[in-house]
Amino acid sequence: MTQVAVCGPADCTPDEAAAARAVGRLLAEHGAVVLCGGYGGVMAAAAAGARRAGGVVVGILSGRDRTGSSRDLTIVIPTGMGEARNALLVRAADAVIVVGGSWGTLSELALARRGGTPVITLGGWRILDSAGEPVPGPIPAADPADAVRLALARLQG
Amino acid sequence: MTQVAVCGPADCTPDEAAAARAVGRLLAEHGAVVLCGGYGGVMAAAAAGARRAGGVVVGILSGRDRTGSSRDLTIVIPTGMGEARNALLVRAADAVIVVGGSWGTLSELALARRGGTPVITLGGWRILDSAGEPVPGPIPAADPADAVRLALARLQG
Amino acid sequence: MTQVAVCGPADCTPDEAAAARAVGRLLAEHGAVVLCGGYGGVMAAAAAGARRAGGVVVGILSGRDRTGSSRDLTIVIPTGMGEARNALLVRAADAVIVVGGSWGTLSELALARRGGTPVITLGGWRILDSAGEPVPGPIPAADPADAVRLALARLQG
Amino acid sequence: MTQVAVCGPADCTPDEAAAARAVGRLLAEHGAVVLCGGYGGVMAAAAAGARRAGGVVVGILSGRDRTGSSRDLTIVIPTGMGEARNALLVRAADAVIVVGGSWGTLSELALARRGGTPVITLGGWRILDSAGEPVPGPIPAADPADAVRLALARLQG
Numbered sequence: 001m002t003q004v005a006v007c008g009p010a011d012c013t014p015d016e017a018a019a020a021r022a023v024g025r026l027l028a029e030h031g032a033v034v035l036c037g038g039y040g041g042v043m044a045a046a047a048a049g050a051r052r053a054g055g056v057v058v059g060i061l062s063g064r065d066r067t068g069s070s071r072d073l074t075i076v077i078p079t080g081m082g083e084a085r086n087a088l089l090v091r092a093a094d095a096v097i098v099v100g101g102s103w104g105t106l107s108e109l110a111l112a113r114r115g116g117t118p119v120i121t122l123g124g125w126r127i128l129d130s131a132g133e134p135v136p137g138p139i140p141a142a143d144p145a146d147a148v149r150l151a152l153a154r155l156q157g
Numbered sequence: 158m159t160q161v162a163v164c165g166p167a168d169c170t171p172d173e174a175a176a177a178r179a180v181g182r183l184l185a186e187h188g189a190v191v192l193c194g195g196y197g198g199v200m201a202a203a204a205a206g207a208r209r210a211g212g213v214v215v216g217i218l219s220g221r222d223r224t225g226s227s228r229d230l231t232i233v234i235p236t237g238m239g240e241a242r243n244a245l246l247v248r249a250a251d252a253v254i255v256v257g258g259s260w261g262t263l264s265e266l267a268l269a270r271r272g273g274t275p276v277i278t279l280g281g282w283r284i285l286d287s288a289g290e291p292v293p294g295p296i297p298a299a300d301p302a303d304a305v306r307l308a309l310a311r312l313q314g
Numbered sequence: 315m316t317q318v319a320v321c322g323p324a325d326c327t328p329d330e331a332a333a334a335r336a337v338g339r340l341l342a343e344h345g346a347v348v349l350c351g352g353y354g355g356v357m358a359a360a361a362a363g364a365r366r367a368g369g370v371v372v373g374i375l376s377g378r379d380r381t382g383s384s385r386d387l388t389i390v391i392p393t394g395m396g397e398a399r400n401a402l403l404v405r406a407a408d409a410v411i412v413v414g415g416s417w418g419t420l421s422e423l424a425l426a427r428r429g430g431t432p433v434i435t436l437g438g439w440r441i442l443d444s445a446g447e448p449v450p451g452p453i454p455a456a457d458p459a460d461a462v463r464l465a466l467a468r469l470q471g
Numbered sequence: 472m473t474q475v476a477v478c479g480p481a482d483c484t485p486d487e488a489a490a491a492r493a494v495g496r497l498l499a500e501h502g503a504v505v506l507c508g509g510y511g512g513v514m515a516a517a518a519a520g521a522r523r524a525g526g527v528v529v530g531i532l533s534g535r536d537r538t539g540s541s542r543d544l545t546i547v548i549p550t551g552m553g554e555a556r557n558a559l560l561v562r563a564a565d566a567v568i569v570v571g572g573s574w575g576t577l578s579e580l581a582l583a584r585r586g587g588t589p590v591i592t593l594g595g596w597r598i599l600d601s602a603g604e605p606v607p608g609p610i611p612a613a614d615p616a617d618a619v620r621l622a623l624a625r626l627q628g
Contacts, residue, residue, distance in 0.1 A: 033232060056231075080245075082378055091554075111554055126599045130596065248396070391531075
């Protein structure tokens with residue numbers, strides 16, 4: 001079973017929410033399990049998109065119980081580990097799609113790349129090395145369909 | 158969605174495997190998601206029982222990838238956290254059913270009780286206080302059906 | 315540097331506190347770093363004993379900051395991981411001395427044995443297998459001096 | 472006791488190693504405990520600098536034992552948690568000084584900022600928002616003395 005994490009800020013723009021919802025829906029339509037952080041914003045939008053398409057959504061929460069979690073989660077994993085759960089979320093993913101930017105989101109992107117997991121980005125923050133060049137690794141996508149296509153393609157290569 | 162963890166040794170007896178398989182099957186038949194450690198013995202038997210009954214099984218692995226995990230898992234969460242995953246497994250469970258005894262299993266039982274999660278036991282190790290009396294908390298079950306009944310009843314109380 | 319964890323309940327008896335204090339003092343006098351959970355009861359007593367003897371004490375906290383931690387800690391590691399920190403505490407120890415019993419304490423004992431770390435017990439709970447026999451592994455000590463001697467001896471073997 | 476983490480790549484340049492060594496030395500001279508990831512490169516250089524100045528260094532390792540860790544650590548915490556230890560390292564720090572860039576280092580910077588911990592940077596990667604502006608939060612330092620001064624000043628504010 002392919003498992004793809006969708007990561008992004010709890011406090012997101014309407015465009016980011018729409019993109020996350022489309023990503024969730026497309027992943028579900030392709031039969032992939034959607035992993036997310038389980039709370040609001042991009043997380044909730046990805047969960048809602050996947051659930052509406054009949055998909056399975058796993059929310060890996062920072063909290064020790066289900067308080068504040070999205071209603072669209074099929075499985076809820078309250079870790080009680082705080083932000084260390086970001087490491088778990090990307091460790092459990094075969095690929096990560098990032099929608100938008102925040103410190104928590106950036107930690108997930110970085111931990112995924114540290115572990116060698118493919119990362120596809122839809123907007124969000126950019127990372128430059130000390131020479132001002134983009135750090136190679138994250139793959140920018142043009143739109144949700146492109147993001148899902150790129151993520152799934154990386155898993156068949 | 159009710160989530161019940163089935164915990165027990167990777168190196169188990171045939172009777173324990175049969176009991177775990179029955180527990181997994183009954184949980185699935187009651188619509189509960191089965192959580193387990195994802196490897197062999199009691200874990201694999203519970204997963205197999207639930208999967209055969211059409212249930213959803215989540216394996217929360219100690220390892221950093223899927224190596225050695227059961228083929229009957231619907232969702233795989235490789236934590237890469239070693240035995241600290243035992244804390245995650247019981248934290249994510251609404252109730253825990255313990256089948257048989259081992260140090261890892263005992264840690265799960267103790268962490269579950271520490272966190273206030275109901276624990277039902279089918280055989281396994283016994284815990285006495287310094288006066289030689291059984292420590293209250295774990296609820297012994299007569300057989301797999303009794304264990305599942307007791308676990309689900311605790312969640313409706 | 316030898317690192318020995320002292321584990322026991324936050325809610326302990328005066329005798330357990332006295333024993334933990336003596337264990338902490340003796341470990342410090344032997345040059346061992348004392349690890350503990352960092353809060354009250356046995357943890358605080360072990361820290362106080364070691365600190366009075368000029369030792370180094372590391373508190374590995376379940377909380378995300380120093381709230382409620384003992385004042386006798388040299389180093390404070392707030393993990394923010396809840397009870398999963400019990401796994402970290404014993405993983406970081408070369409040996410574990412258990413004073414008294416509680417569910418959290420039992421989880422530490424079990425995780426230590428699961429990982430192959432020597433465990434010395436001063437009172438506390440007892441663990442019997444399904445035949446009613448004591449599960450081998452934990453080494454009972456007669457008194458604090460015996461506990462420290464046994465712990466340090468296991469590290470030179 | 473003030474605890475400052477020094478984070479940076481295991482595979483670093485000679486200039487980064489020299490900067491990390493100076494940072495470790497200055498922190499020790501100011502009485503701060505140095506936290507680091509415990510392995511090579513920037514981590515080992517910070518540890519060596521602090522140790523030479525008589526300071527206390529805590530290595531929070533990703534591995535389950537001391538294999539590969541620096542010889543300059545006073546306290547070793549093998550977490551066995553893989554890269555989730557990055558979250559622990561910054562959680563335990565009152566401030567974080569980043570020297571150089573890598574995915575692991577970036578995850579530590581991001582997790583620290585996510586948790587509200589002050590971050591001072593000496594070189595390394597830069598983070599731009601979607602409009603191409605530097606994301607506010609990390610404080611750039613001119614040299615090791617400036618980095619230590621900025622870190623300690625943030626803790627007295």
